[in-house]
Amino acid sequence: MRIHVIGCSGSFAGPRSAASSYLLEHEDEAGRIWRVLIDLGSGAFGPLQRVIDPAQLDAVVFSHLHPDHFLDLTGLEVSWAYHERTDLPQLPIHAPASLPQRLAAVMCREGDVPDGVDTVPFAYHSISDRHVFEVGPLRFETRLVLHPVEAYGFRVTCGDEVFVYSGDTDSCQALDELAAGADLFLCEAGYLEGRDDRFTGVHLTGRRAGECAARAGVKVLALTHIPAWTEPQQALEEARAVHDGEIRVVCPMDILDVSP
Numbered sequence: 376m377r378i379h380v381i382g383c384s385g386s387f388a389g390p391r392s393a394a395s396s397y398l399l400e401h402e403d404e405a406g407r408i409w410r411v412l413i414d415l416g417s418g419a420f421g422p423l424q425r426v427i428d429p430a431q432l433d434a435v436v437f438s439h440l441h442p443d444h445f446l447d448l449t450g451l452e453v454s455w456a457y458h459e460r461t462d463l464p465q466l467p468i469h470a471p472a473s474l475p476q477r478l479a480a481v482m483c484r485e486g487d488v489p490d491g492v493d494t495v496p497f498a499y500h501s502i503s504d505r506h507v508f509e510v511g512p513l514r515f516e517t518r519l520v521l522h523p524v525e526a527y528g529f530r531v532t533c534g535d536e537v538f539v540y541s542g543d544t545d546s547c548q549a550l551d552e553l554a555a556g557a558d559l560f561l562c563e564a565g566y567l568e569g570r571d572d573r574f575t576g577v578h579l580t581g582r583r584a585g586e587c588a589a590r591a592g593v594k595v596l597a598l599t600h601i602p603a604w605t606e607p608q609q610a611l612e613e614a615r616a617v618h619d620g621e622i623r624v625v626c627p628m629d630i631l632d633v634s635p
């Protein structure tokens with residue numbers, strides 16, 4: 376598997392990056408490339424089109440329904456519903472159950488059918504805690520994590536490769552279990568120790584991400600979801616103080632290989 380970082384700015388689109396979105400790709404033995412988009416936050420549909428034609432997606436997966444993780448589904452819906460290719464299948468979308476209503480509200484309409492067409496462009500699948508689903512050879516397992524809204528982290532396995540994405544969360548047992556032994560752990564570090572201590576149950580810091588990575592024994596820790604007002608180096612230093620393994624901060628358009 377490999378991960379293309381489409382957007383990684385925490386909580387809102389920043390001057391150098393869109394909000395959260397990651398393209399997971401895997402080429403199977405027959406040479407077919409599977410493409411699953413994980414989150415599509417504010418500003419991310421633009422840069423996604425620099426990497427692939429969105430019509431090539433096999434599925435989209437949403438960790439939770441904060442705008443910085445789902446809002447640009449509005450653009451993907453327009454693109455999919457009105458595409459010149461009229462043979463596009465319904466695109467599978469795995470997300471918390473209220474996504475169709477949330478999308479309809481943003482689009483100012485009742486129901487799931489875009490104006491002017493007669494079919495729903497997406498096939499919605501609800502996720503819940505410890506839910507397992509597959510997209511081709513990619514196996515997804517969900518865990519409910521600690522955030523003010525229903526929010527999930529994902530553990531994706533393919534052959535002997537393990538990729539884990541935290542979504543948005545503070546420290547919790549579920550995240551430790553989800554990340555156990557991951558080859559690549561893409562983990563949010565939205566807060567800083569000290570500065571953000573008045574908030575609990577919302578985001579990790581670099582330190583808390585590093586502590587989780589150490590407990591879980593991950594191979595590579597990749598920090599993400601760092602907001603525009605935070606210097607990435609600070610998150611990195613916090614994580615390095617508590618975890619000896621390989622750590623990096625991701626940037627837009629980075630490509631990360633998941634290798635066991």
Ligand SMILES: [Zn+2]
Pocket residue numbers: 385386395441443444543600
């Ligand atoms: Zn977020």
Ligand SMILES: [Zn+2]
Pocket residue numbers: 439441522543
């Ligand atoms: Zn969030």
